[in-house]
Amino acid sequence: MTKRFGQVEALTDLTVSVGEGVTGLVGANGAGKSTLIKILLGLLDPTDGTARVLGHDISSQAQEIRRLVGYMPEHDCLPPDVSASDFVVHMGRMSGLPATAARERAADILRHVGLDEERYRQMGGYSTGMKQRAKLAQALVHDPRLVFLDEPTNGLDPAARVDMLHLVQRIGRDFGIAVLVTSHLLGELERVSDHVIVLDGGHLLRSSATADFLKHTGGLLVEVIGGDAERDQLGEALARAGLTCHPRGQLVAVDPPPQGLAVHDVVRDTAADLGLALVRIQPDQAHLEDVFMSSSTTAGAAAPGGPA
Ligand SMILES: Nc1ncnc2c1ncn2[C@@H]1O[C@H](COP(=O)(O)OP(=O)(O)OP(=O)(O)O)[C@@H](O)[C@H]1O
Ligand SMILES: [Mg+2]
CATH class of the missing domain: 3.40.50.300 (P-loop containing nucleotide triphosphate hydrolases)
Known part of the structure; x- marks a missing residue:
């Protein structure tokens, strides 16, 4: 209508x-x-x-x-x-x-x-x-x-x-x-x-x-024991290993990895090499606001019901 x-x-x-x-x-x-x-x-x-x-x-x-x-x-x-x-x-x-x-x-x-x-x-x-x-x-x-x-x-x-x-x-x-x-x-x-x-x-x-x-994005959130310094140390090492990372609060947000990269293994090994203690690795779930923000920028092109 x-x-x-x-x-x-x-x-x-x-x-x-x-x-x-x-x-x-x-x-x-x-x-x-x-x-x-x-x-x-x-x-x-x-x-x-x-x-x-x-x-x-x-x-x-x-x-x-x-x-x-x-x-x-x-x-x-x-x-x-x-x-x-x-x-x-x-x-x-x-x-x-x-x-x-x-x-x-x-x-x-x-x-x-x-x-x-x-x-x-x-x-x-x-x-x-x-x-x-x-x-x-x-x-x-x-x-x-x-x-x-x-x-x-x-x-x-x-x-x-x-x-x-x-x-x-x-x-x-x-x-x-x-x-x-x-x-x-x-x-x-x-x-x-x-x-x-x-x-x-x-x-x-x-x-x-x-x-x-809200289907999860394929990205991860990683937490290690310590403060901003430890978080950044991990983030920089993950970047060197080929992952795209951003600090998010006390966590490191890892973007969806390139095809074929075993991201969980990379995070575990990188943390171990640095001597950092992992608290958790969890899927980075999208929220509606993220979806809306990203689809708003392509409003004309977004197909109803299409993938986020
Ligand atoms: N009776 C009316 N006469 C003229 N324009 C109207 C009338 N009712 C709504 N509009 C216009 O139609 C559009 C949609 O308005 P509507 O009230 O449906 O929006 P909405 O999504 O409910 O917004 P809000 O979140 O502010 O309640 C707006 O541009 C509004 O100005
Ligand atoms: Mg209204």
């Missing part, structure tokens, strides 16, 4: 599919993440193209889609003079739950998201963390099969971020609800997502299983 707002092209010829489990939708500010979610909910019309959500067409069956889907919007959208408890019950009723069921579901879900006694207070007085929890609760109250979570960690402190990510993971794994969650922080999505979709300026940059993103 393509979506234009006047001169601005928010999504360009995007073709992508989202499966079960937790899918991270990653991209910088303005990449088109929120626009995609709003189109999938039927809140915006695409300029061109179409999509299906749980088998329903976005243009003709938006109401059915909204019955099956929960939505946590990006921006503050909570009425300030209502308690979370009343609000979530109300949203449950709006989704068609009978009064008693809505009250029970609301109490359950507010407990799950970690809003305790505060749930009886007016939401206008909530902290950002409490507002995010209330927004999450209303997205889940009608027992959806799929939820769209638009930047659920926005505005949270590091501890609250970890809690929120843990909740997102539980929604996907324990409750069996498919999740599409957005963030501009790649590092936090790599921990909770089964699949990652990267948008860049409205273009699909990549869509692959998180494990494929």
Whole structure:
């Protein structure tokens, strides 16, 4: 699909599919993440193209889609003079739950998201963390099969971020609800997502299983006992042995070796020759941020799903 707002092209010829489990939708500010979610909910019309959500067409069956889907919007959208408890019950009723069921579901879900006694207070007085929890609760109250979570960690402190990510993971794994969650922080999505979709300026940059993103690079991290001097001594000797090395903190990062070089043996023998004590040799695993950085520089050429 393509979506234009006047001169601005928010999504360009995007073709992508989202499966079960937790899918991270990653991209910088303005990449088109929120626009995609709003189109999938039927809140915006695409300029061109179409999509299906749980088998329903976005243009003709938006109401059915909204019955099956929960939505946590990006921006503050909570009425300030209502308690979370009343609000979530109300949203449950709006989704068609009978009064008693809505009250029970609301109490359950507010407990799950970690809003305790505060749930009886007016939401206008909530902290950002409490507002995010209330927004999450209303997205889940009608027992959806799929939820769209638009930047659920926005505005949270590091501890609250970890809690929120843990909740997102539980929604996907324990409750069996498919999740599409957005963030501009790649590092936090790599921990909770089964699949990652990267948008860049409205273009699909990549869509692959998180494990494929993180396939190890073939490089190594090496640690020896001692300080910077010992680290550099090892690094220089490894360089003389034909390896490309960089200091990384207290470690020596060894780039993937040329074909045929038994890199573990070279590291062991080099350390032994220098009389250095090896603490560890471990695979240097890529992180999503590395992948994103390297593929961003070749945005036009990167094939979706291609190798990092
Ligand atoms: N209603 C609108 N009218 C005009 N332009 C819009 C509108 N909504 C979005 N855009 C533009 O479309 C592009 C994508 O915006 P979108 O909000 O989808 O990005 P995003 O990835 O969610 O960014 P963020 O991380 O900042 O939330 C941006 O250039 C934005 O300015
Ligand atoms: Mg957004």
